Amino acid sequence: MAPITYYKSRWVYPVDKPPIENGWVGVSDGKIISVGQGNCDDGNPADLGDGVLLPALINAHTHLELSALKDRIPPGLGFLSWVQNILTLRETAVNSDAAESLENPLSELLKQGVAAVGDWSTSLGINDIFYDSPVIRCGFYEIIGFSGQDLLLPDSINKNSEPRTLNSKLAFDSLGAHAPHTTSAALLRSAKVWTTDHGLPLSIHTAESIEEEEFLAKGGGPWEQLLRNRGRWNASWRPPGMSPVAYLDSLGILNETTQCIHLTRATGADLGIIKSRQAKVVICPRSNHFITGCLPPVVNMIDLGIAPALGTDSLASNEDLDLWEEMNFLARSFPDLASDVILQTATLNGAASLGLEDSLGSITPGKKASMLFIPLPAVAFTDLPAAIIASKGKELKWITDGLRFEV
Secondary structure, X not given: OOOOEEEEEEEEOOOOOOOEEEEEEEXXXXXXXXXXXXXXXXXXXXXXXXEEEEEOEEEEEEOHHHHHHOOOOOOOOOHHHHHHHHHHHHOOOHHHHOOOOOHHHHHHHHHOOEEEEEEEEOOOOHHHHHOOOOOEEEEEEEEOEOOOOOOOOOHHHHHHOXXXXXXXXXXXXXXXXXXXXXXXXXXXXXXXXXXXXXXXXXXXXXOOOHHHHHHHHHOOHHHHHHHHHOOOOOOOOOOOOOOHHHHHHHOOOOOOOEEEEEOOXXXXXXXXXXXXXXXXXXXXXXXXXXXXXXXXXXXXXXXXXXXXXXXXXXOOOOOOOOHHHHHHHHHHHOOOOXXXXXXXXXXXXXXXXXXXXXXXXXXXXXXXXXXXXXXXXXXXXXXXHHHHHHHOOOOOEEEEOOEEEOX
16 A cells, blocks of 8 residues: 555544544545544654644536626526526627636636536536546536427537546536426436436436426416527427426436435425435525525425535626635525534535545545645634634645645
């Protein structure tokens, strides 16, 4: 076995276990070998000092290709107007800026201590920009179509969809079915079959707006009019007469490898379905608040035993891609939510939502040595997770693959 490097810190916070005061972590060949307290086997460990060693963050949902839309859409327009703005901007010169707009957000993710990102895109080959970055991209190729045609995938995604190693990192290209009110039942079923056959998660936006809810319940309304105006209407379609979550369940879409995004409008019954199917949940509270002023029922999720992951969504509906700001927004919006639960949304839960729980999300022997050190005052904390969140990741340093580097 390769030599073991030991890192010592005033605090080690594994996330899946309580904080360890005067803790240490042993790392070898890019893996966490051991975690302990007090003296370690190495009499001269790398002493990081006063602060906390914790796992790197996971941004479970975003659309990096929309980064060129930053500050182009004002907040508070409501869902339908926001969609119309997106469609207009995407059909203009903004698309030509998309590739150039990726490098800065990717650099920001690294500075924020993000180890992996669940990233939707409408084009393939976007992984190329990640080859020289420590950030792992779990890609979701967006499929959308309201007619009943079979699912047709580009040959390139069929050739590159298997999990593959990039610089000793796990990455994949899977599918993101846009939403139950924009993607036909045939496409939704086909997408789920395809991702299941390839051993990959399926991601889908759902229960995000009242327009989606009313369209699936009764048909008609502003969403039907938008589809008609765009020449995308399917005259044979009939509303299923149920909530978006119940509709997806009726199609056999929901299980432990389905990632449900947003759930802003989810009812108790919807959450019960999610829980029973063991589907993964990703919340993007600042994005939801930006568009509609609404927030997902986070406390209800936690009370039911659902473990939501945290995402920022895109710069078309958020002022930045900062998970630290997202966690602090959660803390302000849901003051009764425990700080350790909030920190789990951006680490352990995010890894699980992307199928990376065996390699990321906690400081656990056998996982990748993808960790952060954050300086903290030399005091006794009664709530260490709260102090970590309040730090906003300032002055963080990466500890990864046995090497320390700064960003």
